[in-house]
Amino acid sequence: MTDVLLTHEIRRPDLMDEQLQALRSWSSLLQDVFIATTIDDRTQAANTLLTLGTARAYLTTHDGWSPHLHFTGEDEDVVARVKAVTAGGVAIFLVESGGERLGVCARSRCERVFVDTSRNGRREYCSARCGNTAAVTRHRQRHG
Ligand SMILES: [Zn+2]
Ligand SMILES: [Zn+2]
Known part of the structure; x- marks a missing residue:
């Protein structure tokens, strides 16, 4: 801390x-x-x-x-x-x-919060890593 x-x-x-x-x-x-x-x-x-x-x-x-x-x-x-x-x-x-422009990570099981400084203000994940993990999960779910 x-x-x-x-x-x-x-x-x-x-x-x-x-x-x-x-x-x-x-x-x-x-x-x-x-x-x-x-x-x-x-x-x-x-x-x-x-x-x-x-x-x-x-x-x-x-x-x-x-x-x-x-x-x-x-x-x-x-x-x-x-x-x-x-x-x-x-x-x-x-x-x-x-x-x-304040949010909570959209990946389930991640509770990190973030400040959205992106240009369009549509950020959903706390980090690129969570974004990728969520994308992989969605991909797997689609393909069974
Ligand atoms: Zn000061
Ligand atoms: Zn996250």
């Missing part, structure tokens, strides 16, 4: 057990946004994240970055900062995507 946080440029990412637990339950709330099948449900799920995960919105230029939004105090612990950055990030994304 610490690796994941580092790749997402979360600062001071070391986690205690209870923080890990807290992030696991947070990620299931996050998943609700991807799983939602209507824009209204998705908006609702994102609002839940905003309510639970953010304290306030403000612009910052820390570490020489260009101005960007933060949604909780910079001195908060890693759990609070991850909640804030994911809640805020999802909300901003949904504003820009018109509430779409």
Whole structure:
């Protein structure tokens, strides 16, 4: 989990057990946004994240970055900062995507979620690998 946080440029990412637990339950709330099948449900799920995960919105230029939004105090612990950055990030994304382009992998038995950055916005699988596996399965089913 610490690796994941580092790749997402979360600062001071070391986690205690209870923080890990807290992030696991947070990620299931996050998943609700991807799983939602209507824009209204998705908006609702994102609002839940905003309510639970953010304290306030403000612009910052820390570490020489260009101005960007933060949604909780910079001195908060890693759990609070991850909640804030994911809640805020999802909300901003949904504003820009018109509430779409978040999904769950269509391959049965894969539950990974994805952000659809494809040109036509019709992505169905979390990865090319799942897409291929599903295609092979369909092929087999057609040919008995
Ligand atoms: Zn920042
Ligand atoms: Zn998948």
